[in-house]
Amino acid sequence: MRSVALANQKGGVGKTTTAVHLAHGLAIAGRRVALLDLDPQGNATVALQEMAVDLESDGALALLRPVTDNLWLLPSPGAERAVDRFAGVDVTKLLQLARSLEEQGIDWLLVDCPPRMDQWGWAGLQLCGEVLVPVQPEFFAMHGLSQMLGTLETAQAQFPGKGLLLGVLVTLWDQREPVAKDVVADLRRNLGPKMLETVILRDSALVEAASYGKTVFEYRPYSKAALCYGELVREVVHGGSSLG
Numbered sequence: 001m002r003s004v005a006l007a008n009q010k011g012g013v014g015k016t017t018t019a020v021h022l023a024h025g026l027a028i029a030g031r032r033v034a035l036l037d038l039d040p041q042g043n044a045t046v047a048l049q050e051m052a053v054d055l056e057s058d059g060a061l062a063l064l065r066p067v068t069d070n071l072w073l074l075p076s077p078g079a080e081r082a083v084d085r086f087a088g089v090d091v092t093k094l095l096q097l098a099r100s101l102e103e104q105g106i107d108w109l110l111v112d113c114p115p116r117m118d119q120w121g122w123a124g125l126q127l128c129g130e131v132l133v134p135v136q137p138e139f140f141a142m143h144g145l146s147q148m149l150g151t152l153e154t155a156q157a158q159f160p161g162k163g164l165l166l167g168v169l170v171t172l173w174d175q176r177e178p179v180a181k182d183v184v185a186d187l188r189r190n191l192g193p194k195m196l197e198t199v200i201l202r203d204s205a206l207v208e209a210a211s212y213g214k215t216v217f218e219y220r221p222y223s224k225a226a227l228c229y230g231e232l233v234r235e236v237v238h239g240g241s242s243l244g
C-alpha cells in the first residue's frame with residue numbers, strides 16, 4: 001500500500017482539493033483508495049458528501065464511509081460537530097487502522113492534513129510513507145516551503161520510513177500572472193526534481209464542484225482542472241509527466 005499525506009502548514013494552498021482529486025482519480029483508475037480526513041474542519045468530508053452511494057463494506061473498511069467505486073473516506077469528526085483543534089489524536093489507533101486497511105486490500109491511503117503541524121498534522125506524517133506538498137506560486141512560497149521541508153526532515157528522523165517527500169506540487173497557478181510564472185521558474189531552479197512536473201492550473205470549476213459536493217471528474221470531466229488532476233494521478237503512479 002502506498003500512503004501519501006497532503007501537508008503544508010499554510011492554509012488555502014490546495015491540500016484538500018488535491019487529496020480529494022488524487023483519491024477520486026486513483027479510484028477511477030481502478031485503485032482501491034482510502035482517504036483519511038485529518039483536518040478537524042472536515043473540508044475533505046464536506047467536499048465529497050454528495051457523491052455517497054451505498055456500497056458493501058466490512059472489517060476496518062466498515063469504519064470508513066464508502067464514497068464511490070473503489071473510494072472510502074474516514075470522515076473528520078469536525079464535519080459533524082465542532083471539534084477543539086487541541087483535542088487529542090490517537091495515533092496508535094490510526095496506525096492500526098492503516099495496517100488493517102492494507103490487509104483489506106487498500107492500494108492507496110491518502111491523508112488530508114490540517115494547515116498546521118499540530119497533533120493532527122504530525123499524525124498525518126506518522127501514518128504516511130510519502131508526503132505531497134502543495135504550494136501556491138506567490139511571492140513568499142519559497143519561504144513557507146523551506147519551513148515545511150525542514151519539518152519533513154524532522155519527521156523522517158523521528159519516524160523512520162515515514163514522511164519522505166513525494167514532491168512539491170504547484171497549485172492554483174494563474175498563467176496570466178507574470179509573478180506566478182517567475183515564482184514557478186524559481187521553485188524549479190531551487191527544488192529541481194523535488195518538484196513534480198504536473199502543475200495544477202487555477203480553475204473555477206474546482207470551486208463550483210466543491211460547492212456541489214463533487215469532484216471535477218464527476219462535475220466537469222473536460223475542465224482544465226480535471227485534465228491537471230488526471231495528469232497528477234498519472235505522475236504519482238508512473239512518475240514523470242507526459243505533458244512535460
Ligand code: ADP
Binds near residue numbers: 011012206210
Ligand atoms: P487547503 O486544504 O490547503 O486549505 P483547499 O484545497 O481547501 O486548500 O483550497 C482552498 C480554496 O481554493 C478552496 O475554495 C478551493 O476550492 C480553491 N481551490 C483549490 N485549488 C484550486 C484551483 N486549482 N483553482 C481554483 N480554485 C482552487
Ligand code: MG
Binds near residue numbers: 015
Ligand atoms: Mg484543507
